[in-house]
Amino acid sequence: MKSSNFLIDYQCPQCGAPAVLDETDRLFFCEYCRVKSYLITKDYFRYTLPSKAPENKKLLYFPYWRFKGMLFSCGSDGVRQKFIDVSHQAVNSHFFPISVGFRSQALKLKFVTPDTEGRFLEPDQPFEKVMNIFEERFKGSLPKPVFHQAHIGESLSLIYSPFYVNNRVYDAVLNEPVTSSLPDDFDESNFSGGRPDWQIGFLPTLCPECGWDLEGRRDSLVLICKNCDSLWRPDGKKFEKLLFAHIPEKEKNIIYLPFWRIRADVSEIDLRSYADMVRFANLPKVVQPEFSDIKFSFWSPAFKVRPQTFLPLAQKMTLSQPQGKLIYKLPVSELYPVTLPFSEAIETLKINLAGFMKPRKKLLPKLSDKSYLLVYVPFIEKHHELIELSSNFAITKNQLKMASNL
Ligand SMILES: [Zn+2]
Ligand SMILES: [Zn+2]
Numbered sequence: 001m002k003s004s005n006f007l008i009d010y011q012c013p014q015c016g017a018p019a020v021l022d023e024t025d026r027l028f029f030c031e032y033c034r035v036k037s038y039l040i041t042k043d044y045f046r047y048t049l050p051s052k053a054p055e056n057k058k059l060l061y062f063p064y065w066r067f068k069g070m071l072f073s074c075g076s077d078g079v080r081q082k083f084i085d086v087s088h089q090a091v092n093s094h095f096f097p098i099s100v101g102f103r104s105q106a107l108k109l110k111f112v113t114p115d116t117e118g119r120f121l122e123p124d125q126p127f128e129k130v131m132n133i134f135e136e137r138f139k140g141s142l143p144k145p146v147f148h149q150a151h152i153g154e155s156l157s158l159i160y161s162p163f164y165v166n167n168r169v170y171d172a173v174l175n176e177p178v179t180s181s182l183p184d185d186f187d188e189s190n191f192s193g194g195r196p197d198w199q200i201g202f203l204p205t206l207c208p209e210c211g212w213d214l215e216g217r218r219d220s221l222v223l224i225c226k227n228c229d230s231l232w233r234p235d236g237k238k239f240e241k242l243l244f245a246h247i248p249e250k251e252k253n254i255i256y257l258p259f260w261r262i263r264a265d266v267s268e269i270d271l272r273s274y275a276d277m278v279r280f281a282n283l284p285k286v287v288q289p290e291f292s293d294i295k296f297s298f299w300s301p302a303f304k305v306r307p308q309t310f311l312p313l314a315q316k317m318t319l320s321q322p323q324g325k326l327i328y329k330l331p332v333s334e335l336y337p338v339t340l341p342f343s344e345a346i347e348t349l350k351i352n353l354a355g356f357m358k359p360r361k362k363l364l365p366k367l368s369d370k371s372y373l374l375v376y377v378p379f380i381e382k383h384h385e386l387i388e389l390s391s392n393f394a395i396t397k398n399q400l401k402m403a404s405n406l
Contacts (some may be wrong), residue, residue: 034182053172061160069153074354081307090123245326249378256376260304282358300345
């Protein structure tokens with residue numbers, strides 16, 4: 001898999017000590033002042049590439065969308081998936097390179113700050129429009145018809161790359177021209193932009209309820225308070241309490257993996273109970289009367305794993321509708337961190353449906369009244385893999401290890 005995280009030059013917000021972060025880091029622990037903080041943004045993180053421009057040059061920061069995630073496409077022969085790691089112009093212009101290229105992986109980035117010198121061009125291409133280009137490209141390589149596509153992006157950001165103009169457009173990262181001479185009427189002030197008005201935010205990692213130190217892995221999207229048994233995730237400028245439960249298990253060597261259990265009203269199809277699902281997916285199962293009383297839920301992993309595993313796991317869990325009694329407390333065993341947010345898990349629902357529906361056809365259901373619960377599901381730890389007990393689904397440890405690059 002061709003992917004890697006880029007690195008970010010950072011300064012501890014408490015003591016100013018320098019640090020290098022990984023792109024997926026959220027929980028920052030400063031080795032100098034021992035203070036932990038949690039990085040937040042209201043939408044997506046914004047970075048700049050370093051400039052090597054001569055000193056007197058006025059910098060123009062050109063924005064690129066950067067997306068790293070999974071593309072799924074459902075056709076008559078099943079669901080195909082692909083992992084992509086791409087960047088694309090967020091301002092439509094043929095004077096600038098179409099993408100950042102591979103430079104972002106070789107160079108350290110910085111977070112945009114309001115005092116970064118230079119003019120920041122304002123994106124005029126919405127991310128969804130750029131995403132369509134990638135989806136169409138993927139679709140083009142697949143057998144027709146394609147019933148449904150989804151992108152599940154764990155990582156969306158804006159990278160500003162510096163340029164300057166001196167009869168030609170120069171790439172300030174390389175200090176090399178990217179265009180031949182510019183037309184006479186080229187005027188950089190035609191691009192709207194100005195000073196950057198974005199700044200990274202951070203939260204102290206203290207439990208809002210009891211003041212205890214919150215815990216988590218550096219890329220965790222949900223933090224844990226072991227003192228008052230609560231889970232917290234950032235919501236705007238504060239931590240918000242998250243409802244959760246676990247399925248108890250008496251076996252030894254258990255590790256709990258997090259899943260989003262999602263209930264939604266699905267238009268066009270009757271999918272309210274387990275019985276409805278057995279019919280809809282044409283499962284080789286006799287519908288028992290009590291199946292009608294079991295409420296149907298979608299299940300999605302709440303952690304990143306390669307797309308070849310992600311969707312089959314979501315489907316297996318959805319088709320098995322785990323029925324174990326839920327305990328609304330933290331289990332004692334090890335918890336695997338939440339690295340895929342609920343907002344992305346929602347994107348899996350339609351592709352999940354499209355994948356198990358028999359026979360396959362075009363469906364455009366609307367999902368409304370969504371409610372969710374984070375459920376920790378027990379997996380038995382074997383030598384090389386983790387196995388889910390009710391479905392026997394196995395995830396290799398290596399896949400989880402590799403997932404930190406996704
Ligand atoms: Zn510090
Ligand atoms: Zn607490």
